[in-house]
Amino acid sequence: MKPFKVLSPTAILGYGFPEASFLKGMEEKPDLIAVDAGSTDPGPYYLGSGKSFTDRVGVKRDLRYMITYGIKNKIPVVIGSAGGSGARPHVEWCRQIIEEIALEEKLSFRMGIAYADIEKSVVIKAIDAGQVTPLDDLPMPTPEEVNSCPYVVAQMGIEPIQALLTEGVDVVLAGRAYDPVCFSALPIMKGYDVALATHMGKIIECAAIAATPGSGADAVLGILYEDYFVLKALNPIRKFTELSAAAHSLYEKSDPYHLPGPGGTLDLSNVTFTELATGEVEVRGTTITPTNPYRIKLEGSSPVGFRTISIAGTHDPIMIASLDNILTEVKARVDDLLSKENVEARVYFHVYGKHGVMGDLEKGNYPDPHEAGILIEVLAPTQEAADTVCSITRSTLLHYGYEGRIATAGNLAFPFSPSDIRMGQCFQFTLYHLMDAPDPSAPFNREIVTIGGAI
Amino acid sequence: MKNLREIARVIRSKNSSPMKLTLDIIFKDRPTFEEVKKKNLISKAVIAKAYQLPESQIEKVIYFDPALAVKIGMNRLTRSGSPGDTDVYGAQQHAPLLGIELDV
Secondary structure: OOOEEEEEOOOOOOOOOOHHHHHHHHHOOOOEEEEEOOOOOOOOHHHHHOOOOOOHHHHHHHHHHHHHHHHHOOOOEEEEOOOOOOOHHHHHHHHHHHHHHHHHHOOOEEEEEEOOEOOHHHHHHHHHOOOEEEOOOOOOOOHHHHHHOOOEEEOEOHHHHHHHHHOOOOEEEEOOEOOOHHHHHHHHHOOOOHHHHHHHHHHHOOHHHHOEOOOOOOOEEEEEOOOOEEEEEOOOOOEOOHHHHHHHOOOOOOOOOEEEEOOEEEEOOOOEEEEOOOOOEEEEOOEEEEOOOOEEEEEEEEEEEEEEEEEEEEOOHHHHHOHHHHHHHHHHHHHHHHHOOOOOOEEEEEEEOOOOOOHHHOOOOOOOOOOEEEEEEEEEOOHHHHHHHHHHHHHHHHOOOOOOOOOOOOOOEOOOOOOEEEEEEEEEEEEEEEEEOOOOOOOOOEEEEEEOOOO | OEEHHHHEEEEEEEEEEOOEEEEEEEEOOHHHHHHHHHOOOOOHHHHHHHHOOOHHHEEEEEEEHHHOEEEEEEEOOOOOOOOOOOOOOOOOOOHHHHHOEEOO
């Protein structure tokens, strides 16, 4: 079996990569250029709002290299989890960028699109039929909660991408996808080992993060052979080592030996990482245990209200010494004011310098800081109500006559005018559940389009 | 007794899902890792004590030989990015580990 080379330019589409690293990758004559564009790391807002968490200019810059070099050299390009969260508006956003690039670079090609949106009625029916399993103790959502999610997606496996590649498209633009599959779908289709291809995808989807020194913004090459794969850095300042590659198996995962994905769980129990003389690392021994039935991971964010915040600080040691009590008293006073006005809201204080970073997980016993930052967070059913409660909380705290107060002009230093900031709609993860999908392709609608005019 | 900071080269936290935190401790050398593993010096009880949480909140402790590492799974108090959350990525919840002293 001839080696199958996959070029991974960057850890997240839009994070960038040095041109020299990408061109060095092109000299290797890769069989595939692929990138993962997504993550749930930045929280529930981006899926709920239909917006990308990466910047348009950055995404266009990265895609210009990938698409132009891919099309001109007849190398397939696969993009997974388009637009970050991979719902329809994210995919459309990415498609527009690709169309602009085609126009500007005078390219024309066939592009397959795989959408990851799942009909809410399908999800509700599956919950009723006992075909949905919660992950990590999340409660089972009610039909109302499912319906309140603006978008529901599922992480696709290799199958929908392979269905498009079989049609001979030049580019695949996929909605939400399991991270490794944009790297593994094509080699698996060509007969390479499923476990090794998936494991290689799992590592190179993070590009040079698994090299040392690590970077999420530099290109690497994964080379797949019949019974092993090789990781190769493309920037001379980096290399893969046994430890850097092995340590990456830990990153963001709950169990480094068992990595569950659509259709199966990778087993790393017998994996060996061996450094080669060339500064590359050879990986062997990965196995995969298929899951029956095939399951896909659903993701959905539902709106929980509107947020307004205010940022301030204090340098007063008397106030800082009893800050937690003062904030409790202020909250009580605000609650009292609101109870008569029929305004419903939740108020949170994030106190930087005390427990702003760890919140209720903070149990340490530390001396008082000389300054403290106070972030007032208000959540309410409407933006106007959030504004009102934030304003009342801010002004109450500003002039609150706490015990022992001697600085009577105002308790807070505001860095900005205006002091209050509208944060817009706020979301929470509601769906993070597995759904049975006996046919792994069926839930994912697909179309093939011509980009940049007639071919 | 040695502080974990002296014998580990990486001590970090991160979300492993919107509901879970994962803590990684990667040791500097294999003999120290093997000793920690053999004596089971990093356990649910040790982590629970460092965070002053009931042991039931610590989901798992896994020794990962290829990377000289111990991985710990624990619950988040708030779903990532939900109202009142303090750390959307979960990347700054590692500090209690920095105070752990081990008999190596």
